[in-house]
Amino acid sequence: MTVWDRPEPTTRPVPLDRERIVAAALALADEGGLEAVSVRKVAARLDAGPMRLYRFVSSKEELFDLMVNEVQGEIVPEGQPADWRETLSALAHRTRQAALRHEWLADLLGGRPALGPNGLAVAEATLAAFDGLVDVDTAMRAVETVSAYYIGAIRREIANLRAERATGLSKHDWQRASGPHLTHMLATGDFPALAKMVHDGTHVDAETSFTTGLEWILDAVSAKIGPPA
Structure with missing residues (x-):
């Protein structure tokens, strides 16, 4: 029981x-x-x-x-979103916001299905967005694909926040502290792709990175099952 x-x-x-x-x-x-x-x-x-x-x-x-x-209960959608893409996007963003408020949640994401009433409500709202559009197995694979992305991204973001607190160094301060070592290693010429990323890449904040990756995953799912009706 x-x-x-x-x-x-x-x-x-x-x-x-x-x-x-x-x-x-x-x-x-x-x-x-x-x-x-x-x-x-x-x-x-x-x-x-x-x-x-x-x-x-x-x-x-x-x-x-x-x-x-x-x-x-903080993640359950407020009303029924317009389509499956909006539903999964809202679920991802609401889960991230909940994890930022309650960092310990990141440690429990991705385990066994949640059987509480709020967990079941989240699952119901998510799967209901696919009702009549695709078969249930396809809907489950779509949800699993998107959730695998945002759970991993959330865990990485929370791990970085914890590292900042543990070391007392912000991301910018850590980059400055490790800069001489990285500069030395890149100067060897052994890591050309990494050097290009460091010197030419656009560095964005965590929310922008999360949203961009989420949109790419949703685009991939859409290409597989078709765009929202």
């Missing part, structure tokens, strides 16, 4: 419910990442004994499931 199927117990003396438990877990994760979250730490945040929380969640993994479902 999943956490979604078990009824919530009555609580005494400290009022508890899954909503309060998830809110506390989200606060801990937003402050310190997933490593800051455990049933005991959430219980301490709520000034409750950990054994009481185990009546609501049986494991840390269930707690993570509840947390992901809560954040997916």
